[in-house]
Amino acid sequence: MNKKTFQLLADNSSGVLSRISGLFSRRGYNIESISAGVTADPRYSRITIVASGDDEILDQIEKQVEKLVEVRNIKVLDPKDSVYRELCLIKVEVSEKNRESLISIAGIFRANIVDVGPESLIIELTGNQSKIEAFLGLLSGYTILELARTGLTGLSRGNADVVWLDD
Amino acid sequence: MTGAEAIVKCLKEEKVEYVFGYPGVAICPFYDAILDSGIKTILIRTEQNAAHSASGMARLTGRPGVCAVTSGPGATNLITGIATAFADSIPLVCITGQVNSELIGSDVFQEADITGAVESFVKYSYLVKNVADIPRVMKEAFYIANTGRKGPVLIDVPIDVQQQKIRDFDYPEEVKLRTYKPTVKGNVLQIKKIVHELERAKRPLICAGGGVRLSNAKEELRRLVEEYQIPVVSTMMGIGVMATEHPLYFGMVGNNGFPWANRAMKEADLIMMVGARVADRAVNQPERIMKDTVLIHIDVDPAEIGKNAGATIPIVGDAKNILAELAEYEIDGDYGKWVESLRTYRGEMPVVRHPDPAFVDPAEFIRKLSLKLQDNAIYVADVGQNQIWSCKYHVVRNGRFLTTGGMGTMGYSIPAAVGAKLARPERQVVAVCGDGSFQMSMMELATMQQYRVPVKIIVLKNNYLGMVRQYQHFAYQDRYSVVDLSGSPDLSCIAAAYGMKFMRIENMEGLEDKLDTLLKEDEAYLCECIIDPMDLV
Numbered sequence: 233m234n235k236k237t238f239q240l241l242a243d244n245s246s247g248v249l250s251r252i253s254g255l256f257s258r259r260g261y262n263i264e265s266i267s268a269g270v271t272a273d274p275r276y277s278r279i280t281i282v283a284s285g286d287d288e289i290l291d292q293i294e295k296q297v298e299k300l301v302e303v304r305n306i307k308v309l310d311p312k313d314s315v316y317r318e319l320c321l322i323k324v325e326v327s328e329k330n331r332e333s334l335i336s337i338a339g340i341f342r343a344n345i346v347d348v349g350p351e352s353l354i355i356e357l358t359g360n361q362s363k364i365e366a367f368l369g370l371l372s373g374y375t376i377l378e379l380a381r382t383g384l385t386g387l388s389r390g391n392a393d394v395v396w397l398d399d
Numbered sequence: 400m401t402g403a404e405a406i407v408k409c410l411k412e413e414k415v416e417y418v419f420g421y422p423g424v425a426i427c428p429f430y431d432a433i434l435d436s437g438i439k440t441i442l443i444r445t446e447q448n449a450a451h452s453a454s455g456m457a458r459l460t461g462r463p464g465v466c467a468v469t470s471g472p473g474a475t476n477l478i479t480g481i482a483t484a485f486a487d488s489i490p491l492v493c494i495t496g497q498v499n500s501e502l503i504g505s506d507v508f509q510e511a512d513i514t515g516a517v518e519s520f521v522k523y524s525y526l527v528k529n530v531a532d533i534p535r536v537m538k539e540a541f542y543i544a545n546t547g548r549k550g551p552v553l554i555d556v557p558i559d560v561q562q563q564k565i566r567d568f569d570y571p572e573e574v575k576l577r578t579y580k581p582t583v584k585g586n587v588l589q590i591k592k593i594v595h596e597l598e599r600a601k602r603p604l605i606c607a608g609g610g611v612r613l614s615n616a617k618e619e620l621r622r623l624v625e626e627y628q629i630p631v632v633s634t635m636m637g638i639g640v641m642a643t644e645h646p647l648y649f650g651m652v653g654n655n656g657f658p659w660a661n662r663a664m665k666e667a668d669l670i671m672m673v674g675a676r677v678a679d680r681a682v683n684q685p686e687r688i689m690k691d692t693v694l695i696h697i698d699v700d701p702a703e704i705g706k707n708a709g710a711t712i713p714i715v716g717d718a719k720n721i722l723a724e725l726a727e728y729e730i731d732g733d734y735g736k737w738v739e740s741l742r743t744y745r746g747e748m749p750v751v752r753h754p755d756p757a758f759v760d761p762a763e764f765i766r767k768l769s770l771k772l773q774d775n776a777i778y779v780a781d782v783g784q785n786q787i788w789s790c791k792y793h794v795v796r797n798g799r800f801l802t803t804g805g806m807g808t809m810g811y812s813i814p815a816a817v818g819a820k821l822a823r824p825e826r827q828v829v830a831v832c833g834d835g836s837f838q839m840s841m842m843e844l845a846t847m848q849q850y851r852v853p854v855k856i857i858v859l860k861n862n863y864l865g866m867v868r869q870y871q872h873f874a875y876q877d878r879y880s881v882v883d884l885s886g887s888p889d890l891s892c893i894a895a896a897y898g899m900k901f902m903r904i905e906n907m908e909g910l911e912d913k914l915d916t917l918l919k920e921d922e923a924y925l926c927e928c929i930i931d932p933m934d935l936v
Contacts (some may be wrong), residue, residue: 241576251518275577288705295453295702299524304578396509 235264237316237350237386238294241395243302244270244277251300252279260284265318265383273397276304280385305395309386316341318385320364321346322355325375334374338343341367352377360384401445402530403428403561406494407436409537412570415465417441417456417821419449423469425496425509426561428561430467441821442848444842446473448814450551454489455779455818458524458801461615463490463544463552464818470496471509474555475516481522483552488613488638488869490544491551492537498562500528500557514555522550530563533592534570542574545580548646548700549613579851581699585716585724592712593671594728596693600669602737603629606652609636609804610698610716611675621645621671627730630738632660634675635804638898653680653852655787655936659744671695674718677707680804697721722873742885750791759904759928761859765792765831768857771914773827777801777819781832784865787936789831798826810839816854817846829855834884837863844897844925858890861932869935894925902926 242248249268256263264282271278283293298306303334309316326334331353338355341363347354357367361384370374400408405428410418419441433440443449446468453464462522474495484491497503498510500546514524525536533556540552564776597738602762611620617640624631624647632652633642638700641648651659652664664682667751670692677696694702696710697718704713716723754760765878769778780789780802793800801819803811816830837858847854864882869881894901900922904913906929 247514250515254518290703292706295705299700299702301576301579 233284234290236290237384238281239307240279240280240303241276241305244275255296267383267385275338276397282384307393309388314388316360316384317358318346318358318364318384319382321380322376323378324353325351325377326353337370357380385398400565402533402563402565403432405533405565405568407432408568409570410438411436411650415635418467419443419452420467421446421449421473423473423557425498425773428468428558429529430828443846447477448843449481450477450484450491450816452813452818453491453908454484455815457489459822462490463541463569465492467494470498471511474513476513478517479550481517482732483803483806483808485520487548487803490549491552492540492544493553493678495555496823497555497557499559505670517553521553522555526555527560530560530565534568538571539574539576549825553574559739582715583717583720585714585721589712589714590724593695593725594730596715597730598732602667603664603669603734604667605629605671605673606630606675607637607673608634611637611640613621614717617724619719623722623726626726627732628734628738632663633789637792639800640850642796643794647807651790657799658748659761662744663741665850669693674702741749755931758931760905761788761930762792764928765789766794768914769794771918776827779812779816779830781836782807782809782836783836784832784936785831785833785859811837813840813843813856817843820852820854829857833865834858844899847923848897855917855924857926857928859928859930861930863932890925890927900924904928
């Protein structure tokens with residue numbers, strides 16, 4: 233089982249996301265995360281999908297997604313030549329006793345404390361997935377009340393394979 | 400001009416001659432607008448068959464077939480027909496009425512989320528929310544349906560959008576789709592590689608699929624094959640691309656194909672798949688073929704290449720262009736010995752049948768029938784044992800062989816034959832089905848009579864769902880479950896009820912004369928052939 237990160241440039245119109253996710257479900261492809269947002273050109277949205285499967289399946293995913301009428305371009309984000317980020321919000325139960333130590337762990341990871349309550353904190357952490365996993369691993373002594381992750385998004389380095397949207 | 404009138408005007412712009420359908424309140428504005436347009440409408444007897452008839456027509460004209468039905472059950476009934484066209488890559492434009500746009504999502508009478516429901520069976524779909532979008536949507540729909548890998552496109556139009564006024568009707572000259580650009584021309588480097596491999600090959604074989612017909616590449620294929628004397632086999636959807644008795648053609652491959660054709664696939668050192676999916680029914684174990692074989696895969700759909708077998712040389716593009724370009728090269732290869740050995744295999748592997756003389760032998764019947772047919776006749780096979788016998792024994796010359804090889808939808812033949820006959824009224828059209836598939840589309844006899852569509856219907860009657868019975872014979876040791884068709888009507892009464900000529904053939908005696916009578920006039924006929932219920936394909 234391999235994992236690949238696909239980046240799509242698709243029409244920013246209603247129904248696109250459902251067509252893409254529908255394709256994954258009906259062909260039995262595994263989707264690990266999907267994140268979408270509008271690009272600098274509002275006619276398009278950029279969608280990042282992390283999918284897993286054997287090589288033939290990952291190849292089929294690329295081809296079948298590319299076939300969708302609204303998809304302008306799909307590329308694989310090679311981990312060596314790309315920057316990946318995920319944003320994670322974590323609400324942790326705290327008391328007077330352990331608040332300080334949690335804040336210092338967050339500091340090491342350059343996470344931000346974005347909300348402080350008498351019994352909980354919300355931590356905002358951005359990074360690649362291994363950083364997030366490592367941080368969550370350190371929270372094993374704490375009670376995580378709620379966790380929200382955006383799923384991976386990314387860009388390839390340099391401007392060699394930029395798709396120019398000039399038409 | 401209303402939205403409905405705009406839709407009709409777009410159909411005129413696309414030179415649509417026939418619309419197959421079934422009205423209901425939600426599509427009534429459209430059916431009102433079409434009344435004086437000159438476009439002929441055909442009231443089919445159930446919506447699924449509207450798509451099948453449109454498919455039969457599309458396969459003859461090379462342009463998208465059009466059907467129009469109402470919302471809710473009308474639209475959902477259409478789905479099997481749409482899925483059939485999708486699996487067979489047949490271009491359709493399907494228009495469905497929808498409830499008032501303000502009521503969408505509130506489960507009102509005859510509301511169904513049809514764009515959601517057909518999502519996996521269409522190339523694309525539209526829910527038109529703004530009447531001004533109609534010309535663009537229609538133009539795009541026809542374009543998407545009939546380019547690249549062809550397929551059905553659905554347009555769902557709420558009744559209020561059909562009624563609204565459209566201010567300036569302007570049918571776009573061309574489509575502007577930023578994200579849809581199918582590859583048509585084959586990569587020159589890849590074509591050169593094919594030439595190189597053909598020169599190295601000793602035992603090359605072309606396997607032609609339905610894509611050859613869809614890209615209208617029949618002539619290009621024949622020219623290439625004859626110039627270099629390369630033998631050809633076909634998939635079920637590729638039958639008819641080569642004349643059955645062409646000296647370089649060796650018949651259908653696959654688990655229902657001819658043993659020598661499959662042997663050719665096994666022994667070839669180069670296989671060129673053209674517009675074929677390498678799907679399970681055609682190529683049993685693709686990985687086995689692959690081992691020592693150079694596999695060239697030509698397809699307009701990049702996702703088909705490598706899906707079922709990894710190709711040595713993949714080439715994306717339109718088969719017509721690529722085959723024509725290939726024929727431009729001087730290919731230095733001599734495959735005479737290979738062709739000779741294939742002919743020997745065919746001679747050594749006769750298909751021996753032991754028909755019971757008390758019945759009509761379907762194999763011999765189909766062969767004799769096809770030899771009596773006009774040179775350019777259109778033969779539509781249904782699904783089941785009748786389909787396999789038709790594939791094996793129908794002799795195609797300059798005619799057509801239509802069937803649903805991809806989806807295998809029972810009941811396809813009669814409505815598809817109706818569409819084909821309306822498209823080509825000057826040609827003979829026969830629909831061959833079993834007594835199971837006949838009863839799935841029997842209601843279309845009314846359509847044939849209403850619009851005077853003189854199709855010859857042949858029913859191979861064995862009182863069983865023969866293909867399933869055969870499967871249960873082998874896989875379940877003759878434990879027949881739910882395959883007995885007792886209770887079927889007397890077809891002579893059915894023919895009389897619809898005012899149609901009828902003939903029953905009980906055995907092979909005097910068959911020639913009977914076929915002459917059947918085919919003499921250009922008139923509808925229902926012909927029942929009694930076949931051995933225990934016969935196997």
